[in-house]
Amino acid sequence: MASTKNVNDQSTDLHQFGYEQELSRKLTCKDLIIYGLIAMVPVAPFGIYGSVVVPARGMVAMAYLVGMVAMLFTAISYSQMSQAFPISGSVYAYAQRGIGPVTGFISGWMIMLDYIFIPALLYVLSANSLKGLLPGISPVVWLVLFCAINTLVNIRGVEFTAQANKLFIIIQLITLAIFFACGIWGLYHGAGEGVTLKPFYNPATFSPTAILSAVSIAVLSFLGFDGVSTMAEETKGGNKVVGKAILWTLFLIGLLFVSQTYLAALIHPNYKTLGNLNTAFYKIAYQVGGQPLLVLTTVITILALGVASALVMQAALSRVLYSMARDKNMPAIFATIHPKYKTPYVSTLLVAGVSIVIGILFMNNSTTLSSVVNCGALFSFCVLHLAVINHYILRNHSQDYLRHLLVPVIGFIIVFAVLGNLHPVAKVLGTGWFVIGIVYYFIMRKVSGHSINLK
Secondary structure (H helix, E strand, C coil), rough: CHHHHHHHHHHHHHHHHHHHCCCCCEECCCHHHHHHHHHHHCCCCHHHHHHHHHHCCCCCCHHHHHHHHHHHHHHHHHHHHHHHHCCCCCHHHHHHHCCCCCHHHHHHHHHHHHHHHHHHHHHHHHHHHHHHHHCCCCHHHHEEEEEEEEHHHHCCCCCCCHHHHHHHHHHHHHHHHHHHHHHHHHHCCEEEEEECCCCCCCCCCCHHHHHHHHHHHHHHHHHHHHHHHHHHEEECCCHHHHHHHHHHHHHHHHHHHHHHHHHHHHHHCCCHHHHHHHHHHHHHHHHHHHHHHHHHHHHHHHHHHHHHHHHHHHHHHHHHHHHHHHHCCCHHHCCCCCCCCCHHHHHHHHHHHHHHHHHHHHCCCHHHHHHHHCCHHHHHHHHHHHHHHHHHHHCCCCCCCHHHHHHHHHHHHHHHHHCCCHHHHHHHHHHHHHHHHHHHHHHHHHHHCCCCCCC
């Protein structure tokens, strides 16, 4: 009875923003945490360990720890805005309500750049990895297969997606547990140089510049927690649930990242002898678990990226499109809800089609693709911090200067610094996407004569 009352209360909350409750509210805080963990991939360091440990000069655990702290400021800002505006759309909705319609549209437009490219990148990485295990099958086949599976799961309903997420998170955690067991066993039997704090701090090789260089790579592994906020209208329990889930997700994923990279660095302390950086972690897994652990970690990484993480990122983008279309900032058809499953299935199908096209185009050029996936997210994070200040401090004269001024200011500085250090290709494509969005917005306004009504 209490649960029904809560859902009704949240439906009333939507009414004050001018919306009806169309999506199905079935997600709990636990579901959102699992959703966030899947989006960020608990085994993400498996694939990029070499790219972080080398610039960090072996202090890979420190790089991930600093990365987690850096993203904490953005997570707190997301938490604050999700309480003020418990609606779908993530940073699009927060910037729109917290600053204004034009800023909101641009934020949504830019976050789409990130959400559009991420599923495609994940499919490409997984498909190309499988090419090594099954060379007789074209990577395009795997790309289409992964995308089809995720599309069917997402259309089937948010509750079904949540159940799939639980299965994937369990598989990844079991894999991590096996790696921890083998790693500890290996250390006990002479692997590495024993238990030290060098993966966190090594005075002989420490350099602030080196750590910051490694953090600029490691921090990108944390991107994805923002996708939790896109599920606000499908969550029950009140408007604080989304913010709580975001903070817990960041803390838990940070704990997993730091602990697994710390153990890996202990097993193989001489990062200069790792060889191929793309397979560095798998080499370490082989040291303590032989061929079985190497194969297990490789296969799980493929499934975690190509199915699990791509699944939730596809769902996140479909909700952003749904929210923007509902406000007439995108074609109305993208706001169409499936009559049975209560999901934005047209947007989901569009995302799938775009992911396949982009994936095929960049199948042999994943480096370029990966260079642009974070540009849109980082730009939108900057706007998010400004929205917190504008909404709470300037509009509502909040005296909570810690959460509503200091945190967003520090968060803005950190994210802006990372944004400035992105690959030149990412900056060019991001700028081009930004200009296209501005032109599209004003043409759309002129043709439709529509102005957003923000109640």
